[in-house]
Amino acid sequence: MKMVVSDEAALKAMFQHKGASGKLPCMLCRNVVLRRYAPDDMAAPLVLHTCTDESRFLQHDLPSLLNLVRHLEARSTVLNKGQMSELETALGFNRAPLGVLSSETVLDHMDPTKALLYDWMHCYVVGGLFQLEVNLLMGVLAEAKVKMSDLDTFFQQFQWPKSLESKGAGAKKVFEHKKKAKDDEWKSSASEALSAFPVLRAWLDDFRKRPGISEKVQGSIRSCLALCRDLLLLCSTDNGARYANDLRMAIVRHLNLFQQAHGLHRFIPKAHLVLHLATMLERHGQLVSCFVHERRHKELKRFANELDNFQAGAEKHIMREMILCHIDDMSNMDVINEVGLIDAKPATADVIAHVRATLGLGGARPMQVSGKAYFRPNRAAHTGDVVVVAEPESIAEVAYHVAFDNYLLTCVLFYEEVMTENCFRVRRDRVGFIRTRDIKAACIFSEKDGICRVAPQMFEAD
Numbered sequence: 001m002k003m004v005v006s007d008e009a010a011l012k013a014m015f016q017h018k019g020a021s022g023k024l025p026c027m028l029c030r031n032v033v034l035r036r037y038a039p040d041d042m043a044a045p046l047v048l049h050t051c052t053d054e055s056r057f058l059q060h061d062l063p064s065l066l067n068l069v070r071h072l073e074a075r076s077t078v079l080n081k082g083q084m085s086e087l088e089t090a091l092g093f094n095r096a097p098l099g100v101l102s103s104e105t106v107l108d109h110m111d112p113t114k115a116l117l118y119d120w121m122h123c124y125v126v127g128g129l130f131q132l133e134v135n136l137l138m139g140v141l142a143e144a145k146v147k148m149s150d151l152d153t154f155f156q157q158f159q160w161p162k163s164l165e166s167k168g169a170g171a172k173k174v175f176e177h178k179k180k181a182k183d184d185e186w187k188s189s190a191s192e193a194l195s196a197f198p199v200l201r202a203w204l205d206d207f208r209k210r211p212g213i214s215e216k217v218q219g220s221i222r223s224c225l226a227l228c229r230d231l232l233l234l235c236s237t238d239n240g241a242r243y244a245n246d247l248r249m250a251i252v253r254h255l256n257l258f259q260q261a262h263g264l265h266r267f268i269p270k271a272h273l274v275l276h277l278a279t280m281l282e283r284h285g286q287l288v289s290c291f292v293h294e295r296r297h298k299e300l301k302r303f304a305n306e307l308d309n310f311q312a313g314a315e316k317h318i319m320r321e322m323i324l325c326h327i328d329d330m331s332n333m334d335v336i337n338e339v340g341l342i343d344a345k346p347a348t349a350d351v352i353a354h355v356r357a358t359l360g361l362g363g364a365r366p367m368q369v370s371g372k373a374y375f376r377p378n379r380a381a382h383t384g385d386v387v388v389v390a391e392p393e394s395i396a397e398v399a400y401h402v403a404f405d406n407y408l409l410t411c412v413l414f415y416e417e418v419m420t421e422n423c424f425r426v427r428r429d430r431v432g433f434i435r436t437r438d439i440k441a442a443c444i445f446s447e448k449d450g451i452c453r454v455a456p457q458m459f460e461a462d
């Protein structure tokens, strides 16, 4: 077993690691102590969990982890219950004689110190660093008398790519004013957080240039803007490991800016966990997150909820049901690895005439057409979407996609560059064809008075 990706609750269930309720909040680090438990006279090699220097972490290997397990076992024969519980809190693990870490069979197949991949989704966008950051920022902005309705109005102007429409609809409303209790936290779902961030970033980028913004507000904004949402997404793609160094630097930079803006007392244990992500990415080649696991929860529960008696073999039985479902799902799916039309239909005479006239093609050839196409695995561009094009380098609106012979082309309306950064003049008269594979990204954008403003995002380099 090469990789274990999970949230903290699952680490607790699998390895009996105490997480943030122990003194050592990270399962991998032997010397990283939660700040609230740290003695005043704490000395090296111990470091606080607020330390952002990865080189100072002393990490477990399998033998050291097994020593810890044996130590807990040996002490359990001489300590009373209270003393034992204290020792477990101090070491960050519970004694579990029947647990995974006590099983030679399991450990023959898995080294947890190498297999672990912290889930960036839970660390950042499920009650994680993103939500914390936005809550702190909103507090600072409220103090500075900034109205949240300003932010909401800005969000209302934006459109998300059609393939993200349901997530975009949620993202659009994240700052909608609701009457809340005073201590009520600002919340968002994980996918709303990811979809909303580029627009929040665009708003903050405008806002910080206004005159008279205090250093305190500027500090909060710098920290928020440093959240590495785009890099995390890039690291989650094939060959994500090529961004490992960028990610390492971006995470450290963000956490340092966070500490400057909000102080060490706001530094949550998850903020330590993300300091491992770059090294884990190098080891595994790609960041895997729990988005898919969370989506499949309901599938699992469909079977598990029917069982009221968990006898030996029940888990195996559920796994079989899950695998059968999965095979069935996959067998009904068109897997498109690179580019391709979605829901293609034979082209109408109008389209055929348009393609022929524009490209100067003669003769009859079968053509397929669609308003939707994949331009990368799982990324779709629809009619009306505004896209970043690599060749010719431009921003354009998608009209339709067409496939004939060995070609897959997209008919686009090229927008015109204007002097303002990230803004383009909407043009309907500059029609052309591009290779669909030259679409780099579908944009989040707003359109007003004939000017399209794109909320910038990083996209994959070739």
Ligand SMILES: [Zn+2]
Residues within 6 Å of the ligand: 026, 027, 028, 029, 032, 057, 272, 273, 276
């Ligand atoms: Zn650690």
